[in-house]
Amino acid sequence: MSSALLRLTLFTKTNCGLCTTAKEALTRVPFHLDQIDIYAPGQEAAQKYMFDVPVVELNGRVAMMHRIDEPKLIDILHNAQNSESQQKK
Numbered sequence: 701m702s703s704a705l706l707r708l709t710l711f712t713k714t715n716c717g718l719c720t721t722a723k724e725a726l727t728r729v730p731f732h733l734d735q736i737d738i739y740a741p742g743q744e745a746a747q748k749y750m751f752d753v754p755v756v757e758l759n760g761r762v763a764m765m766h767r768i769d770e771p772k773l774i775d776i777l778h779n780a781q782n783s784e785s786q787q788k789k
Contacts (some may be wrong), residue, residue: 706780708763709734711755712746722754722768729770731777 708731712719728735738745738753749755755765756773763776 706731706777707734707757707759708732709736709757709760711736711753711757713738713747713753716753717752718767722756725768725770725773726756729741729777731773751756 708729710719710726710733712723712735714737723735725741736743736745738749744780749765752765754768756763756768758776758780763774
């Protein structure tokens, strides 16, 4: 299975030290990452995540928030990928 089928999204905002750290960690994770500024015009995530950024969603579900634990996130991604592979069989 290709990792491209897993959708990883980072919800962030400007002037957020934890967000910067999360972005750095996520650049080392071998999956495609979409980044969303919760305060960008037209973005509805501000109400949802204004006190919780950074937030990492995997396929639309929260996988991690606040501090990103890189080894744990990699485990979550690999487990999700393996689960998807098992469902395809």
